[in-house]
Amino acid sequence: MEERLGEVIEATTGEFVAQCYELYRLPPLGSLVKTRDEAVELYGIVYQAATSSLEPGRRPIARGEDETSEEAIYQSNPQLLKLLKSEFNALIVGHRLGDKIYQHLPPRPAHIHSFVYACSDDEIRSFSQSFAFLILLLNTHRPVPPEEITGAALREMGRVQEDRHAFLVAAGKELAVLLSDNFSQLKVILGRLKA
Amino acid sequence: MTQGNSQRLGIVVAGSLNKGVDIRLDGAVSIEDVVVGRYVTIQGQKRRFFGMITDVSLGVSDPKLAQTPPDVTDAFIAEVLAGTSTYGTVHVLPMLTIGSDAASLVEGPQPVKSIPGHYAPVSVASAQDIERVFGKEDPRRFWIGNPLEMETRLCLDLAEFVKRSNGIFGKSGTGKTFFTRILLIGMLQKSKAANLIFDMHNEYGWAGTWEEGKSVKGLKQLFPSKVAVFTLDEENSRQRGVSTDFVVRIGYDEIEPEDVALLRQTLNLTEPAIEAVYQIRRRLGADWLHILADIGEEAASELVAELNIHESTFQNLQRGLATIRRLPFVVPHAPTNAVKGILEHLDRNVNVVLEFGRYRDIAAYVLVANMLSRRIYARYQERTERAMASGAALPAPLVITIEEAHKFLNPEIAGRTIFGTIAREMRKYNVTLLVIDQRPSGIDEEVMSQLGTKVTYLLDNERDIDSVLAGVSGRSELKSVLARLAPRRQALVFGHAVPMPVAFQPREYGSAESYKEFVTSERAIQDLEKLWE
Numbered sequence: 001m002e003e004r005l006g007e008v009i010e011a012t013t014g015e016f017v018a019q020c021y022e023l024y025r026l027p028p029l030g031s032l033v034k035t036r037d038e039a040v041e042l043y044g045i046v047y048q049a050a051t052s053s054l055e056p057g058r059r060p061i062a063r064g065e066d067e068t069s070e071e072a073i074y075q076s077n078p079q080l081l082k083l084l085k086s087e088f089n090a091l092i093v094g095h096r097l098g099d100k101i102y103q104h105l106p107p108r109p110a111h112i113h114s115f116v117y118a119c120s121d122d123e124i125r126s127f128s129q130s131f132a133f134l135i136l137l138l139n140t141h142r143p144v145p146p147e148e149i150t151g152a153a154l155r156e157m158g159r160v161q162e163d164r165h166a167f168l169v170a171a172g173k174e175l176a177v178l179l180s181d182n183f184s185q186l187k188v189i190l191g192r193l194k195a
Numbered sequence: 196m197t198q199g200n201s202q203r204l205g206i207v208v209a210g211s212l213n214k215g216v217d218i219r220l221d222g223a224v225s226i227e228d229v230v231v232g233r234y235v236t237i238q239g240q241k242r243r244f245f246g247m248i249t250d251v252s253l254g255v256s257d258p259k260l261a262q263t264p265p266d267v268t269d270a271f272i273a274e275v276l277a278g279t280s281t282y283g284t285v286h287v288l289p290m291l292t293i294g295s296d297a298a299s300l301v302e303g304p305q306p307v308k309s310i311p312g313h314y315a316p317v318s319v320a321s322a323q324d325i326e327r328v329f330g331k332e333d334p335r336r337f338w339i340g341n342p343l344e345m346e347t348r349l350c351l352d353l354a355e356f357v358k359r360s361n362g363i364f365g366k367s368g369t370g371k372t373f374f375t376r377i378l379l380i381g382m383l384q385k386s387k388a389a390n391l392i393f394d395m396h397n398e399y400g401w402a403g404t405w406e407e408g409k410s411v412k413g414l415k416q417l418f419p420s421k422v423a424v425f426t427l428d429e430e431n432s433r434q435r436g437v438s439t440d441f442v443v444r445i446g447y448d449e450i451e452p453e454d455v456a457l458l459r460q461t462l463n464l465t466e467p468a469i470e471a472v473y474q475i476r477r478r479l480g481a482d483w484l485h486i487l488a489d490i491g492e493e494a495a496s497e498l499v500a501e502l503n504i505h506e507s508t509f510q511n512l513q514r515g516l517a518t519i520r521r522l523p524f525v526v527p528h529a530p531t532n533a534v535k536g537i538l539e540h541l542d543r544n545v546n547v548v549l550e551f552g553r554y555r556d557i558a559a560y561v562l563v564a565n566m567l568s569r570r571i572y573a574r575y576q577e578r579t580e581r582a583m584a585s586g587a588a589l590p591a592p593l594v595i596t597i598e599e600a601h602k603f604l605n606p607e608i609a610g611r612t613i614f615g616t617i618a619r620e621m622r623k624y625n626v627t628l629l630v631i632d633q634r635p636s637g638i639d640e641e642v643m644s645q646l647g648t649k650v651t652y653l654l655d656n657e658r659d660i661d662s663v664l665a666g667v668s669g670r671s672e673l674k675s676v677l678a679r680l681a682p683r684r685q686a687l688v689f690g691h692a693v694p695m696p697v698a699f700q701p702r703e704y705g706s707a708e709s710y711k712e713f714v715t716s717e718r719a720i721q722d723l724e725k726l727w728e
Binding site for chain 1: 280
């Protein structure tokens, strides 16, 4: 069964924002998720996640002064689960049309309310056979630095590879080519791949 | 690096026809395995290019890699960077091309007139590639050695080789003599040429010595029916157990003023003394040296007065001539005619090695070599002209081997010695030279430029290197190959008889096994020839 994470609540050509069905059930940073626009399946890399108040004007307040544990706060205030929301942003890194995976932006953004799924290990493996998506990660200008996003994405993908080392070396070589004139950035990302 | 069939090295990334092309090595290729002098093939879109590696260098994609080196103790980082951000480049000089259509396959390799395009794949030349360029061992081609770090047999077209004068150069002790022996055997087997070898150090005819003190067999021992040993020093030859065929003596009447002129520096003669020799020869005739030897004081002063020669010049000349007369093989009347003896042997296609025995001083060598060669050359010239006039077959080619060639061919006397003439007139009269020398810079430029094929061992004097490589295309690249040859048993051959320059390791000479190989190949050829008869 595919693991459904939430649904799209904001979509542009380059990314989409999804809200989780369950508070705190966020996909990890760098993980590969997918959604759909009719026949086209859109792949995204999670680059940012946030949990906040449902209403922008109402900030949560501290409630645990008299409680013994953090869980106890939620137990005594069950309404909290309905007043808070978890959201994540995914950078679109490719799409699939039929059997073919393209590692460039899809023709149209996702529909609002499209379901968002976590990708299976098989899907991750078939997506990560090419590294053309790396340039999309490297060229982002987001609050989270591209080195972090790239490092996290490759670590996540490496987790499911048969030969993790060979995968990371191949990815590293691709990065070395893309960053041939920027060794400092390359060094930072390579440092993040080892972990 | 093992000799794979076509081991990929990398791709072409830049270049020019004049300067050669730059190859970026693949990450998997270790730069330490890529050596200068190695052959590579480049597969262009329409044709294959053959070239030689002439330089190896390191590159980085970002200068920061050199300024703040990464932590290479980390295997992961090192592995990622190898071949991407840090890479090796080799410089290749393309030399030949082979087109892919049938017509160009028949034509064989052609000199390059263009270069392969960007990103053309480059691989180490395979044995088949080498064979396609240099040919297989056959009745014309002789196995001379292997290209550096390859097992393939490198063959030299000796029939083509003997058509021009050739040179073997290299520092002392690099292996010139060994290679000369190999070449002489090759010529003896695969070309119709007869050889006349002026063997200053008694190394070619009979057993010669190695630097390590071991002795190696000479030509006469391996091919007794095809080699005759002439000696100037019978006693020495007998002591060394050489079976000689002819004892050479030189009569006074065989020495000409030209011979004396050649020895001007060696005999410490002045210019006026040389002029005097010519005058005296004209005045006294063929027996001039004999007459001068016994000339009385009165007759001498008469002669000096008559020819207007200064007294001190005459004294200077007499002292020099006395040195010549003191050479033990110079006698008033020679009992045998050495020139005739040599020619008789050469005509029967028997190679002649003239040993100098103990008379290793340069005066003896220059005198004898020049005198004999001049007269033999004159005979060849006469025969060739006669043959051309009557339409008869030309005489078989003659190759004269001389050592210490700069003594005969230095700019001062190259114009006067017969060797200068032979080198310049090339094959007009079917006589060519095989010049062996350790100081090529001492040889006249004009003569050097006329040498067809040059084989050079390690040279470390800048002037020598320049003089050997003068006029060769891709000079500066070859220079780096030449300067990096091993001190022994590695050489570079280029010129007329090879389609492209190649650094190689000469085949072995000196072990029982190697003798067997030389001699059996000789038999094999004879057997083959019999089949055709």
